[in-house]
Amino acid sequence: MTTTKPAVVIIGNGMVSYKFCEKLIAKTSNFEIIVFGEESRPAYDRVHLSEYFNGKSAEDLSMSPLTWYAENGIHLHLNDPVKEINREEKTVHTLKGINQHYDYLILATGSSAFVPDIPGIEKQGVFVYRTIEDLDLILAYAANAKEAAVIGGGLLGLEAAKALIDLGIKEPHVIEFAPRLMPRQIDQAGSKMLQMKLNELGLKIHLNKSTSRIGGEDKIDALHFADDTQIPVDMLIISAGIRPRDELAQLSGLKIGTRGGVVVNDYMQTSDESIFAIGECALHEGMIYGLVAPGYEMADVAVNTLCNSEKSFSGYDMSTKLKLIGIDVASFGDPFIAEPDCRSIVMDDSHKGVYKRINISNDGKHLLGGILVGDATSYNMLLQTVKNHIILPPNPEDLILGSRGESTNEGSGAMSLPDDALICSCESVSKGAILHAVKEDHITTLDGIKKCTKAGTCCGGCVPMVKDLIAGSLKESGIYVKNVICEHFNYSRQELLDVIKINNVKIYDEALDHFGKGDGCETCKPVVASILSSLWNDVIVKQGTTQDSNDRYLANIQKGGTYSVVPRIPGGEITPDKLIILGQIAKKYALYTKITGGQRIDMFGAHVNDLPDIWEELIDAGFESGHAYGKALRTVKSCVGSTWCRFGLHDSVSFAIEIEERYRGIRAPHKIKGGVSGCVRECAEAQSKDFGIIATEKGWNLYICGNGGSKPQHAQLLASDIDKETCIKYIDRFLMFYIKTADPLTRTATWLNKMEGGLPYLKNVILNDSIEICGQLESEMQGLVDSFHCEWKEVVNNPELRKRFVHFVNAPEKKDPTVEFDSFRTQIKAKDWL
Amino acid sequence: MINTDTELQAEASIQWILACKEEDVPENGGACINYKGEQIAIFNFTRRKEWYATQNLCPHKQQMALARGMIGSAGESCEPKVACPFHKKTFSLLSGECTSGEDYTIKTYPVKLSAGQVFIGIQ
Numbered sequence: 030m031t032t033t034k035p036a037v038v039i040i041g042n043g044m045v046s047y048k049f050c051e052k053l054i055a056k057t058s059n060f061e062i063i064v065f066g067e068e069s070r071p072a073y074d075r076v077h078l079s080e081y082f083n084g085k086s087a088e089d090l091s092m093s094p095l096t097w098y099a100e101n102g103i104h105l106h107l108n109d110p111v112k113e114i115n116r117e118e119k120t121v122h123t124l125k126g127i128n129q130h131y132d133y134l135i136l137a138t139g140s141s142a143f144v145p146d147i148p149g150i151e152k153q154g155v156f157v158y159r160t161i162e163d164l165d166l167i168l169a170y171a172a173n174a175k176e177a178a179v180i181g182g183g184l185l186g187l188e189a190a191k192a193l194i195d196l197g198i199k200e201p202h203v204i205e206f207a208p209r210l211m212p213r214q215i216d217q218a219g220s221k222m223l224q225m226k227l228n229e230l231g232l233k234i235h236l237n238k239s240t241s242r243i244g245g246e247d248k249i250d251a252l253h254f255a256d257d258t259q260i261p262v263d264m265l266i267i268s269a270g271i272r273p274r275d276e277l278a279q280l281s282g283l284k285i286g287t288r289g290g291v292v293v294n295d296y297m298q299t300s301d302e303s304i305f306a307i308g309e310c311a312l313h314e315g316m317i318y319g320l321v322a323p324g325y326e327m328a329d330v331a332v333n334t335l336c337n338s339e340k341s342f343s344g345y346d347m348s349t350k351l352k353l354i355g356i357d358v359a360s361f362g363d364p365f366i367a368e369p370d371c372r373s374i375v376m377d378d379s380h381k382g383v384y385k386r387i388n389i390s391n392d393g394k395h396l397l398g399g400i401l402v403g404d405a406t407s408y409n410m411l412l413q414t415v416k417n418h419i420i421l422p423p424n425p426e427d428l429i430l431g432s433r434g435e436s437t438n439e440g441s442g443a444m445s446l447p448d449d450a451l452i453c454s455c456e457s458v459s460k461g462a463i464l465h466a467v468k469e470d471h472i473t474t475l476d477g478i479k480k481c482t483k484a485g486t487c488c489g490g491c492v493p494m495v496k497d498l499i500a501g502s503l504k505e506s507g508i509y510v511k512n513v514i515c516e517h518f519n520y521s522r523q524e525l526l527d528v529i530k531i532n533n534v535k536i537y538d539e540a541l542d543h544f545g546k547g548d549g550c551e552t553c554k555p556v557v558a559s560i561l562s563s564l565w566n567d568v569i570v571k572q573g574t575t576q577d578s579n580d581r582y583l584a585n586i587q588k589g590g591t592y593s594v595v596p597r598i599p600g601g602e603i604t605p606d607k608l609i610i611l612g613q614i615a616k617k618y619a620l621y622t623k624i625t626g627g628q629r630i631d632m633f634g635a636h637v638n639d640l641p642d643i644w645e646e647l648i649d650a651g652f653e654s655g656h657a658y659g660k661a662l663r664t665v666k667s668c669v670g671s672t673w674c675r676f677g678l679h680d681s682v683s684f685a686i687e688i689e690e691r692y693r694g695i696r697a698p699h700k701i702k703g704g705v706s707g708c709v710r711e712c713a714e715a716q717s718k719d720f721g722i723i724a725t726e727k728g729w730n731l732y733i734c735g736n737g738g739s740k741p742q743h744a745q746l747l748a749s750d751i752d753k754e755t756c757i758k759y760i761d762r763f764l765m766f767y768i769k770t771a772d773p774l775t776r777t778a779t780w781l782n783k784m785e786g787g788l789p790y791l792k793n794v795i796l797n798d799s800i801e802i803c804g805q806l807e808s809e810m811q812g813l814v815d816s817f818h819c820e821w822k823e824v825v826n827n828p829e830l831r832k833r834f835v836h837f838v839n840a841p842e843k844k845d846p847t848v849e850f851d852s853f854r855t856q857i858k859a860k861d862w863l
Numbered sequence: 864m865i866n867t868d869t870e871l872q873a874e875a876s877i878q879w880i881l882a883c884k885e886e887d888v889p890e891n892g893g894a895c896i897n898y899k900g901e902q903i904a905i906f907n908f909t910r911r912k913e914w915y916a917t918q919n920l921c922p923h924k925q926q927m928a929l930a931r932g933m934i935g936s937a938g939e940s941c942e943p944k945v946a947c948p949f950h951k952k953t954f955s956l957l958s959g960e961c962t963s964g965e966d967y968t969i970k971t972y973p974v975k976l977s978a979g980q981v982f983i984g985i986q
Contacts, residue, residue: 474964476963476964477964479964480964480965516937516938517935517936538891538910541910547935547936547937547941548908548910548911548934548935548936548941548943549910549935549936550933550935550936550937550944550946550953551932551933551935551946551951551953553935554933554935555933573889573892574889574890574891574892574893574933574934575891575933576933577933577948578928578931578932578948579948581892581931582931586928586931586948586949588926589926590926590927590928833889836895836927837895837896837897837902838883838887838888838894838895838896839882839883839887839896839897840896840897843897845902845927846900847902847927848927862924862925
């Protein structure tokens with residue numbers, strides 16, 4: 030290789046090495062970059078390593094494919110560890126015999142698992158948890174293991190224990206030497222709460238345990254402890270911490286810390302100024318940083334130093350938030366500072382499994398740090414409050430308990446932070462940088478911000494805050510005063526619905542010509558299509574190409590490009606004969622079957638070409654479309670009710686069927702789900718639905734605006750002890766009001782949350798007709814109910830419409846040859862994304 | 864339009880294949896054709912009286928789906944685009960470049976109409 034550019038050689042190809050390359054090429058093309066990695070794969074995401082056991086592939090975890098290195102002129106040597114550094118000649122020598130000159134050398138050798146010196150540690154069945162290769166070994170061995178343990182109750186140890194559960198090990202043991210779990214992040218009480226939650230998940234936690242010996246002949250068969258107890262295990266994972274990989278640095282005479290780590294200055298330079306160390310192998314001010322965010326910061330400092338710009342590393346805040354086996358755990362600022370140096374406010378709720386502690390200064394003005402277990406939603410705000418020395422509100426307990434008054438706590442949102450507040454700590458993006466991108470560069474989408482600033486691209490924890498900042502700064506500059514649909518329609522959904530109705534518009538292009546501009550897009554087309562359906566209830570396939578794929582093909586598109594088929598099973602009631610027919614059809618067309626959360630049967634893997642034939646058979650057997658593909662009523666779930674249940678007060682199934690058949694097929698801003706329970710035991714989970722009905726001694730209670738999904742919310746009581754007819758009347762009004770006024774893709778719960786006046790206002794509209802609209806709402810709903818048609822029946826009986834269900838228009842019989850399935854528990858599953 | 868020499872040369876190396884009939888592609892939407900194992904998406908942008916063709920494969924998750932996507936336009940210049948039905952990645956129908964902020968590019972093909980038939984230019 031002949032080049033006049035100075036050579037930067039990087040030893041190691043982990044996440045920090047990758048980030049270094051990314052940052053260097055973003056800044057300059059003045060260096061020749063050569064990377065030597067010991068593993069066979071290019072850098073991958075070690076933070077999310079345990080997802081490898083949940084089916085993520087090595088490729089999914091990869092930071093960038095091999096082609097990325099080539100495209101950016103980076104010479105990457107994999108499988109070739111550097112064996113020697115010759116500082117005098119400025120060369121490195123690799124295992125495979127490459128002699129490479131360097132002008133600057135970057136040590137990004139990372140760390141290895143720290144393996145304590147326990148007798149018997151060499152036995153078969155003992156593993157470390159560090160690389161994809163380690164995981165492969167664990168995967169293979171776990172197949173024959175029954176009892177397993179993890180040594181180490183820190184973050185990685187608990188991840189490893191979770192991995193063992195995923196691999197089918199029942200109740201793995203976790204052995205921790207310290208008196209608490211995650212000793213670097215949380216306190217004793219937090220550990221207790223975490224331990225309680227982990228026990229529920231099946232982990233057996235042993236604290237204060239010192240392992241004295243690993244028993245067994247060649248293979249491990251037991252762990253023996255210093256207190257003379259023992260547990261039988263046939264597999265052990267060691268995750269007792271990390272040890273910096275400093276062997277190479279040591280051999281070449283660089284200064285090493287007494288307990289390991291390559292000593293670096295504030296510019297990441299080692300004792301040899303042309304050699305840098307970054308990431309977990311670097312020892313800065315006596316500190317090894319075992320997290321990725323400070324590693325990225327070090328990479329940035331080293332890049333800046335190479336480019337002669339001034340940037341130094343001055344330690345790193347070790348605040349972390351993580352989701353550990355589905356449990357939020359976070360610590361920020363100084364989590365352990367205690368009285369009398371501060372005052373602590375603690376919330377310890379073992380009923381909900383939430384522990385929160387905040388430490389505030391003795392004068393009550395500043396937040397110093399804290400710990401969150403079980404619920405870390407306020408982490409970002411709390412962290413920013415610490416970092417920016419924001420003056421605390423008069424009732425600082427609100428920070429962890431939430432505001433309990435009516436007033437919204439002004440000034441605590443993301444917009445109140447100072448400009449230099451660090452929003453994305455992984456990529457060091459400040460609030461100012463995000464606001465600049467929105468206001469000066471007019472980037473107004475999350476994707477755009479991610480691309481432009483990189484905020485939110487690593488752990489994703491700051492994404493909600495980034496969204497708030499985009500919305501907040503748009504509002505500030507008055508760009509986006511109302512929630513318009515998209516660039517083509519300068520109307521909110523409610524306004525557009527009104528103008529379409531008043532002007533009797535029947536097709537999308539007409540709406541666009543009169544009230545919009547441009548040629549439309551994937552945002553406004555389905556919105557207008559939904560409005561047209563809600564208003565006129567025409568056959569939706571007739572406007573096929575303004576519909577999203579699901580409504581165009583009347584089926585849900587799935588991974589691989591096949592569709593799923595869901596016939597309606599009102600109230601979840603089905604005869605044995607119909608069940609048999611579903612089975613026969615699924616068998617005939619080789620479909621995967623699964624019972625849905627809404628008490629019906631979903632059949633997956635149908636080729637687009639087969640859809641009309643499948644539906645013809647279903648319709649012949651008395652089924653109809655289930656509208657699972659539409660923003661429409663999905664199901665009305667029911668418990669078995671008084672016809673069988675010894676507790677049932679009324680016939681919940683009959684009521685559910687009646688309601689499901691009443692609202693079937695009606696298009697709305699988002700999907701709608703309902704539920705009817707026959708007594709207060711609430712087996713139909715009606716209070717998690719958009720509308721839920723629960724039998725009482727005197728009649729029915731009607732609840733509205735509940736939601737499952739990512740932000741669960743209980744439905745709220747609208748009316749109690751009402752009869753069936755009143756119940757239906759109220760639901761008519763409620764649904765129609767929602768259909769007419771909600772923003773696109775807004776569920777009823779969010780719609781209510783955003784509604785001015787909230788539930789009291791909505792109650793007033795529906796129960797007291799306060800805006801004199803109920804008569805209209807009822808007649809509009811009746812119009813929709815009366816014009817119901819089964820969309821699939823229309824298609825099956827219409828040869829022209831049927832013709833659209835092909836993959837190749839020039840070879841209508843041919844199915845998509847790229848569709849492939851894997852076999853899976855005696856059924857099929859879609860092939861994984863590539 | 865007057866063709867320059869280079870355009871004529873480029874034109875000469877294009878082979879026009881018969882893809883389908885005009886009526887096979889729904890108005891303001893797409894359809895897919897199979898040409899020697901290659902899947903090509905054809906878009907009938909009726910609103911603009913324009914036709915486009917691209918690869919059918921969405922490069923994001925390698926899904927054969929673009930023909931089933933919604934078409935539209937972006938920005939003041941009304942750049943024609945298609946959105947993949949899977950994750951709504953959008954691509955310019957002119958340049959093939961991803962317009963939703965990622966570094967993907969899809970192949971585009973010239974389209975000609977003649978007597979109700981649709982022809983696609985293959986290099």
